[in-house]
Amino acid sequence: MTRRELDAAGITDPALRTAYARCRLLNARHGRTYFLATRLLPADRRPAVHALYGFARWADDIVDDTGAEATTAERAAALDRLEEELRRALTGPVPSTAHPVAAALADTAARYAIDPAHFTDFMASMRSDLTVTDYATYADLRAYMHGSAAVIGLQMLPVLGTVTARALAAPHAAALGVAFQLTNFLRDVGEDLDRGRIYLPADLLAAHGVHRDLLLWSRRTGRPDARITAALRAAEDLTRGVYREAAPGLEMLDPVARPCIRTAYVLYRNILDAIARSGYTVLHRRAVVSRRRRAAVAADGLARVAAARLGTAAHRTSWGPSRPDARSAKEAG
Template structure:
């Protein structure tokens, strides 16, 4: 376990050896697959980071069941795997140790269940997340934005709601919840726009069909452009419209950042700036280039965003003087 990971677990008061191993596995998932999230998480106080890694690790594990292109299982088997994961999560949230112990599945379940207990995260958010993951096993497109929004409630909005108890608020939590949910949706809409080409390869379109049609675009045109590496002004116009819509969601989310505890604000400001930067890169690439290559925020820009955030986070920590104890006393972990 890297030294920084050990320090985070020490700061969070996580002493059980089995849980420390589980959280370390989630941290590794975040570092390997969630570059933007991982960088932003570094701006949080050390004691809050393990919970974020656990939430990300569980979401990533579930997402891989439905999105791993190297997994040739039919949709019915993937749905059954999600059902089994949901059953095991319910058991873990109820205090049962995941079995068999020691594998990646057990690690994410143990860590996320411990996080839910420590931070009093509502279990329904996990059920809503699994429900949206199930949709990915049989839904390949969305006729209207309202249909997509129902999917994103479970796949994105609830991630923001899960995070709120970890981040802490200076207002009533219910006041901050709509903004946290909106930010989760904004991040996912950004991913949909960035990954439209990859999603086409998986047979899915996460863009509202009616809004595409308003610009003369349908799935067949997107596939034609993807396969022939072609550019089309209709696709460009449709994606520009959807980028503008997504910027509006970020604006709705923004008032929630001052509602967070000061030590958490820099992390979320950084994540919002980096993800908003992806939209800027899409626009710079004239929008429809995302059908052919994945745009990225340059490393120099990441550093430029994270650097001031690190300073703000440090100043906030000096003022807050956070204790090292956990937020709630958890049940014993699998290594107890």
Template sequence: MSARELDAAGITAPSLRADYAVSRRLHAAHGRTYFLATRLLPPGRRPAVHALYGFARRADEIVDAPGPRARKAARAAALTTLERRLAAALAEGPGEEPAVRALVHTVRVHGIDPSYFAAFLASMRMDLEVTGYADYAELSRYMHGSAAVIGLQLLPVLGTVTDPAEAAPYAAALGIAFQLTNFVRDLGEDLDRDRVYLPADLLAAHGVDRGLLVHSRRTGRGDPRITAALRAAVALTRAVYREAEPGIALLDPASRPCVRTAFTLYGAILERIEAEGYATVHRRAVVPRGRRAAVALGGMAAAARVRARRPGAPARRATPGAPA
């Protein structure tokens, strides 16, 4: 199936096909929800999404590598190496590792603004230094690079039926909504890495601090104050989803089933968190396989209807080299 995607995208060079295959495997192994939704895109657009995810995953693997924080200097050096390799490949090509080569090809084909990757890597570097955020404004500065620009990177691949500048704020908001969902879902796992992404003032409003979270994680005991704080975090996240949702209608119709499916599946994570009593400090909430399958089938049906209608108006794309 990956060969069909590469053929549809016009990627013929054997070495480049191998690079994209590496990114696709990273996507399939580590981004289950995103990967499932990506399957609903036209085959020719999927390799670009795999490349974008694959590069992001490489950076994640560096900053989240297991081991004591004493290895922070090594992680920082590895992130600097990745950043330099990307800059060199963008300037000269083709790059020194598969994820970079696939990404640079995608950037050039789809005209993605390279500054988005500088912002992304700056946020990844923050993960080596910052362990908490005082308020939502402070967290938003981190999420600009770690989440908002991901939506902006994807926009030229997905295509729009309007000026891409009109769709961009919605794409950025959806990236943030997905990441906020991860922050709530992965609270316990992030604590194990000495990180708390939920704003400290939101937690404090319900009598929660880092010490209480750590105690609850270590003892396995729940606390009504944590439940109340997570309920507020879920409400905040849902507000960002509502902000982002109108942007789906601005996308190329062929891309809407993919994004709608990701939107629904990530929203279902919040539903599971609620159903399980906001226990994410102890365990990760997982959407049941049956629910995932039902949503995916609905997305497949929507994608089939779009293909059957064969809309005559082509999607507008971002100008190559300009921000989406």
């Protein structure tokens, strides 16, 4: 499968092929929902998505390294090295000593003309995770999520392609990145608390009488609290509102890319459904979408892929062929 994707994308350099394969492995191991949805993309676009995911995962792993030897200063130094490696790779030519993930990311950024500012903003948010452990307001959290989530949607947009001007689709792509991250924050409240972080905004929690000590007590004892349940339900409502912001953007995407993003949209919203069905017990156990449900959504996605490809073969959209910006990925490079 990896070879077919790389061949379809026109990636022939052996070192680059190895680099992209490394990113694909990271995606398959750590991003189950994301990886499942990515498989619904045309084969030639999948390596780029794997590269974007691989880079985000690399940075995230540095930030979340809680090993005994990983002090805040050491993690900051590791981010410095990553940022310098990224700078060298993006300004090219890519050094032969570059980390495989950086090499794949630089190649993807060049092929799809991705704005380097998106990577700069992403690194700024990753750096803030070293010292910031909570957010006073939702506005504060949205500022953080611009770099940690919204720019992921913006990075993806050139790869996916659009049938409208990209600027019209961009706000919805950014909102979808935020919706996915808010879903993860709600699902991972307990795990994040173990790392000393609370991503749910303090003003939302306080409106229901919830504070850090109460969350820690519930996490430690395994006992529920009606105030926590009410706050988590409010966070769910907030997240569903962001999905509504994102929804109009689905029809703006290239038809052959829509099934991928729609599948991710449905699966991530299903995580919210699982959280609600569990009684908002995310402080004590992780909510998961059943394999049966995941398979059903994937099957629907495959049917949509087949229909979209038949339609695209019969009639190209008014904004050109299915590749981004009416150019092939190779031309974009």
